[in-house]
Amino acid sequence: MQAQGPLRVGVRRARADDKDAVLAFASTTWDGWDYIPEAWDEWLAATDGTLLVAETMTPDRDAEGGVVERGRVVALARVTMLAPAEAWLEGIRVDAALRGRDIGTNLQVAELAWAAAQGATVVRYTTGRDNEGSHRLGARHDFVRLADRRAYGPNQPSESPSGRPIRRPFGCSSPTRQRRSATGGPDWRTTRSSAPATASTNAAAWPSRS
Numbered sequence: 001m002q003a004q005g006p007l008r009v010g011v012r013r014a015r016a017d018d019k020d021a022v023l024a025f026a027s028t029t030w031d032g033w034d035y036i037p038e039a040w041d042e043w044l045a046a047t048d049g050t051l052l053v054a055e056t057m058t059p060d061r062d063a064e065g066g067v068v069e070r071g072r073v074v075a076l077a078r079v080t081m082l083a084p085a086e087a088w089l090e091g092i093r094v095d096a097a098l099r100g101r102d103i104g105t106n107l108q109v110a111e112l113a114w115a116a117a118q119g120a121t122v123v124r125y126t127t128g129r130d131n132e133g134s135h136r137l138g139a140r141h142d143f144v145r146l147a148d149r150r151a152y153g154p155n156q157p158s159e160s161p162s163g164r165p166i167r168r169p170f171g172c173s174s175p176t177r178q179r180r181s182a183t184g185g186p187d188w189r190t191t192r193s194s195a196p197a198t199a200s201t202n203a204a205a206w207p208s209r210s
């Protein structure tokens, strides 16, 4: 596998017809599981934020040497306003064969621009304590790690399609979705198994990258 440089992408709002392309790389992120397939329709219709995708601007090759055609959707992310001056980032996913090529960085630049345009002065997200890629991505935009916290979720065993237990990365789950589905859920518990970090940045002060 060859080291590859930045991949040129454009970022735009997601459309309904992006669904298949997005789910092709964002359905099995965590041990064969991801919540993006459940969240897609809701996020596309949501009016409290924006759902963004990145698509390639030029043909390229992925990490296995496979052809990546121009115009392929290769990443998504959602940003929402939790309060008039407070934005929340969630659901960022980059095609696994194209990570480390600045796609997440460019997507996050667009998210932060959107947040700043809404008047956000604070932007936050949570992530897994051990999710180095997510920590480093945040560091590129001056996110500061604030705290560890415990997650609270359904106390039920879950398995991936392969039959292996899923170590759900609570820190990377969507708090805005959990908040909506928390009522009436059976048997909730706290867990220490993957205590996530909370990060925050000042939207007015981050440096931009192209």
Ligand SMILES: CC(C)(COP(=O)(O)OP(=O)(O)OC[C@H]1O[C@@H](n2cnc3c(N)ncnc32)[C@H](O)[C@@H]1OP(=O)(O)O)[C@@H](O)C(=O)NCCC(=O)NCCS
Binding pocket: 029, 091, 092, 093, 094, 095, 098, 099, 100, 101, 102, 103, 104, 105, 106, 126, 127, 128, 131, 132, 133, 134, 136, 137, 140, 171, 172
């Ligand atoms: C986290 C993620 C969005 C980063 O996107 P990306 O396009 O790979 O990131 P970039 O190429 O823009 O690189 C940003 C930084 O992350 C680092 N990085 C990216 N992938 C990494 C990995 N697997 N391990 C360690 N660092 C990684 C890059 O080296 C860079 O750090 P640097 O500034 O120290 O050089 C992507 O790896 C991904 O989709 N991961 C799975 C989903 C996920 O973890 N989402 C976040 C959940 S909260």
